[in-house]
Amino acid sequence: MKKTLQKRPKGSPQRLWSRQVFFTLSSLAFFILVSMQSIAQVTGTVGGEDEPNLPGVSVVVKGTTNGTTTDMNGDFKLNAPANSTLVLSFVGYEDQEIAIGNRTIINVTLAIDAASLDEVVVVGYGTVRKSQMTGAISSVKAKDISDLPITNTQQALQGRVAGVDVMQAGSRPGSEPRVLIRGRRSFGASNDPLYVLDGIPLAGGIGDINPNDIASMEVLKDASATAIYGSRGANGVVLISTKRGESGKGTVSYDAYYGLSKAHNTIQLMNGEQFAEAKREAYRASGNYVDDASLFSAVELDGIASGRSTDYLGGLLRNGNIQNHQIGFSGGNDNTRFNMSLNYFKDNGVIPNQDFNRNVLRINLDHKINKIFSVGMSTFINYSIRNGENFNPLSGALRENPLGETYNPDGSLNFLPTEDGLRSNPFSEIVDGAIVDRRRSNRSFSGLYATANIAKGLTYRVNFGPDFTIEKYDRFQGTYTNARRLAPPAAQTNNETRFNYALENILNYEKNLGEKHTLNFTGVQSLQKDRRELSGISVSGIPSEAQQFNNFGNASIIQGVSSRLIESTLLSYLGRVNYGFNDKYLLTVSMRADGSSVFGNNTKWGYFPAAALAWNMSNEGFIRDVSAIDLMKLRVSYGAIGNQGINPYQTQGLLSQRSYNFGSSAAFGYAPNTIGNPDLKWESSTTLNVGLDFSLYRGRISGSLEAYSVNTRDLLLSRNLPQSTGFSAVTTNVGQTRNSGFEATISTVNVNNGSGFKWATDFTFFTNKEQIIELAQGKVDDIGNGWFIGKPLSVIYDFEKTGIWQTNEADEAQSYGFAVGENKIRDANNDGVINSDDRVFQGSGVPDFSGGITNRFSYKGLDLSFFVFARVGQTIRSNFHTSNNTLFGRYNNILVDYWTPTNPTNDFPRPNENQESPRFNSSMAIFDGSFLKVRNINLGYQFPASIASKLGMQSLRLYSSIQQPLIVSPYISRWGGIDPETDIDAQISGNVSPSTWTSTIGLNVKF
């Protein structure tokens, strides 16, 4: 038959006919076959061990995509062939398979999944069951991330993990928060944690990662957990795993949110009248005030007469908005699984020309070639555009005289609103095209792997992670800007190309020796190379504003050109053994050797051992019988970890270019600039960590407690030198610091009753005490560097303002060399002179404690959560109170209660025209930085499956969220500040983009 058909010419009637017959027959046969298997409707109710009705349980006919979910009463209805098998699954319960037989009503009670205590946790170079974990590791899951409008990866950690401080000042789009795990330990080297993305340690940043792609994040905190990352683990490690496909029916998902953001407030400035009065006072103070006519310029007089008071700050703010769209495809079969997503994120800040746009394509693939080999990749390609990274018109607005003439009579902007030649109109900064400040970044990162199951229990894996970034930063300043003030435009471009790869060979061996002994060995060899090429040019005198930075050749002046190459290499070998006895006693021992190019020739290699012991008390007979205790595990770990986070070339003495000329010919020269230090070596931290993991009453109360002490030695210290040596500083290994602290993470399920109402609370609390133990000269304070034994790594050491010199204190003030109305500084050493010996400690940016509480309520499909975070006891410097508090009648000033003969306040000194800032003004800016913030309130609704399916969806969730709706702080209530949250440097920049609150609506759909 086949042969004859083949012989027939293509498209002949006979061929078409025979095909039709074939299809008809086979369809018929199929129909008959299917109908032979009788389809019946099956109904039932699903409950759990702890509650009678479970809504949302997935009920699927095994081996098909035919399925449903239970409704609010736990009931389901499904058409299923007789003799087929149903698979029921629900989070927190064990999966159950039920053979239908001939039944049409099936009631099921699902068993609580004891193994949920035994979820798998990602650790360095492997995974481990939670009950087997010996280190201090905290996890954040995808659900915590995708439920919220989270804009960057760091934000997902915020407040969720004890011991992790995520700090962000202001709201500039695209800026990334600082993450500190258990405080700072190093002066000169980095204090940033190591990020590991899908097993590949990253050298570049994590700003390009799309938070919606993250399946889980594990934060490794103690030596036992981080020592496997050796030289890079000293500041903690964050393991990021992205979502991977699962075999079964493919899903298409769409997640989106849109939000509006608004500045919380703005710093209060003087209005026109208040400014005029402050200016008069500034001239009264010097005895030069006669009358308004001789003091004020014509524009100012006009402003006073007409009651003009331009709110430049308000005029420069807008409502921001934020939006995110992600479309995802995932699925696969037993051999191949995939997860793909495309994400668009846009954050338009509250200041014009400040925005950030991120576009990320992700492809994760896993393929099993055969029983032995598997390969896969996790790749993202990113394109992001950031505007306004170094642009902020607010600093000009904060200074601008409010009496000025903002607009010309014809309605156009008046470039110089007053006669002050230095102050141009802040509004002209945001005229389209006046200033362009743009960074465009392209990055592609791939984590490629291949594994081989060499023998039973023995696997080999190779990871290769190329990471390629091209970044271009452009800046243009037009003629009508404060930077140029009518001079011809200026522009600059900086390019960076970065290529970085990690190549790792990993061998893993797992063996159970008898019933009671489990053994696991991991060996890794790892190579990481980083290469950065930078170049830049800056010019001025661009003939046409439209050219911006697109034709440097036309510029009349080249201000500077540069290029640079930075390379570094890290080579590592490591081994780890996990041994478990009877699931009661667990031991982890690891050793890592790291060689880094950035250190001196004799000191490239560092060795970092660690050990941890865990005792699973709940598996001991005497506790096993206590029904209230599900899990009780005590852990102790001790180990050394290194820090190489310094820039390359610091071991080398380098020259710098110097410019000079002889006559009119240029004479560039080179002179010693940095002192080399060929003995520079690894900084090393030893951590002792004691932890307790527990779970009580079937998980109603669970959590962990940790106490630790980290001693860091051989600090990579940029140590200041007496300048008479010809150098300012040298990087050395000296000194010692200690971090000690306590962390608690507790989750409780407060209410979980049959009505479907559930209330759960997550509580984190942590303290970290930073201390300098030893410096270059032993236990001796280093005042020049601001380092003091027993104090945190940076402190506020300054004059203490006790008030203002009052009229009746004139003589005493005079004796100190002060005048009435000036800042009164405490003579700390009582020697009758105010000099640098009178500086005292006034705190540091390190809080006494931090903590957060998240409350989650759910009822049926409805969920509500709110997250409150507090940081208490830190001291901050508010630069608003110095740089915008100059009180000399020239620039506008923040609205402060200043001293006058008739207003004898102790807050701020008297304005005086003959100062560019009040004397000892740094003492006016030191405040208590404690705060409490409601980080977010989130309300969501998960539509019942029945409704979702009518809409053709697998699931549908709608939510609404408010980010940072409330900040409570003495800095706000007493000193008129906006947001006391700072980076660890404890500085509030006068140029910060105001903190915002954002209200968002979002949607998660699965098809």
Add this chain to the structure above:
Amino acid sequence: MKNIFKSILKLGKLAKIAVLSMALMLTGQSCEDILAEQVISDIGNDYINSPVGFEDASKAAYSYLRAYYAQELGMTMMQMGTDTYTQGADGGYKKYNLYNNDLDPRDRWVRDLWREFYRGINTCNAIIERGPKIEGITPAILATRIAEAKALRAHYYFVLVQHFGGLDLRLTESFGPITEISRSTEEAVYTQVLKDYTEALPNLPKSSSEWGRYTQLAAEAMLAKVHITRATRSFGSAADYSAAESFGKNVINNYDRSLLPDFASLWELGNDEHSEAIFSVQFDYDLLSAGGAGNRWHLYYLMEYDTQPGLGRVLAVGRPWKRLRPTDYTYNKAMVNRDVDARYDKSFRKVFYATREGTFPTTLDNSKDNITLAVGDTAIYMPGYEMSKEERAKRPYQVYTPSMYQFKQFGVLAKFLDPLRASINETRGGRDFMVTRLADIHLMVAETLIQQNKNAEALEHINLVRRRAAFSGKEAEMNLTVADVNMELIYDERARELLGEGHRWTDLKRWGKLIERVKLYNELGAPNIEEKHNYRPIPQGQIDLVDGGNANFPQNPGY
């Protein structure tokens, strides 16, 4: 193992093998090769050990001069708080005029001067120490470059010692962290400065084809300056005056230098390399070689003209930072005899021309309510003397007289104005900064002669300078007689001739007259100045960072 091999072969997954073997190959390199750090885009310290690197280091040794001369740092420390100049409206460094408690060891300028000049000294030390060991440099060039480095080292130490007194006398290149440091005596620094200049002198060229390098001429001029300064120190002696006299006379007699015929041509743009120039710090308009520096003194003496009626900021005048304002002494005691002596006329800017047209209400001149101007008209005239209201009223522009001067509007020293800058707000000017010129040497020689009671001979030098300063045809009227010759005359004559050129603070200190004359002539500084102000405070960082702190590196008394 056999199994693995088999399965690989069986499956023929060549790609996988390639990945694996590549991985092994890449990591199979020697560790030492992989971890070696190569400096590519920077220049390592060894570069100086090559002939070309040595040449580059000796160029760089000059560059530190730019950190002090012609910057705000130098302006503040050379001119502020003297009898000729007091503070204007702007600037955060009025403490140098007020001599109040703010002038303390944390001050930025003392720190910066200390840091930058010690970097220069370290570079000189590198040249002096390494030079002889480098192969491939012709001996003549080597000798010249080492001589230049010694002269520069002496120059840096001389400036530092005048401000700070005793120093860290560091004569070897620094390697590694050094903190065992002690403070030498002031005398030891002077001894070293003289030693360096003396050793440099024979190996320096008489003149250099590269304008701005140290020459014998410059070194002899500086030797005169060092000696005349040392003479007034406790360890100085009369022999210093005769030495200064002899070096000064060498400068006058043995070289091709001569006074310019017209005082005004000293300040002509583009005339930096004139016949009166002896040693100048080099600047240029090429912003690439300016490297962030540039002569900034055009900013400091200019009054706020651009807010006045009919005026806006223009490149032809400049950018007014109004830091320095002449004292009454300058107007009324120094710049006298103005119908004969042209130096007031040729030092000050008297007219500002309108850049906007219209009718404007007057500001300082109350002789009329309004002035009406066209672009290019005189908007402000500053005659430098009082003018009656009636006389002023006749003029269609504002007349600012000294009695109207205040912090923002005052007599404008025009010597440094620089309309050739790239743009109106460009702070980097291209004029050379004159460290010393022949008239300075003549007046110094006169000073040494007076100190040696040779007033008649001193008079010749003084009259030579004075005659050049006359209005054309009035030279004879400038001549003084020997009866006029005394130190008071030197004080006034240097004020007239060298007004605002950066000599005054060190001059006053040399004469021991700083406190007396500030109390007399600088109203704002008078209440606070005291004996301790003859020295600047040692930067706190230096004291805090040396082993033993203040005990090993004591602060100057009173700070």
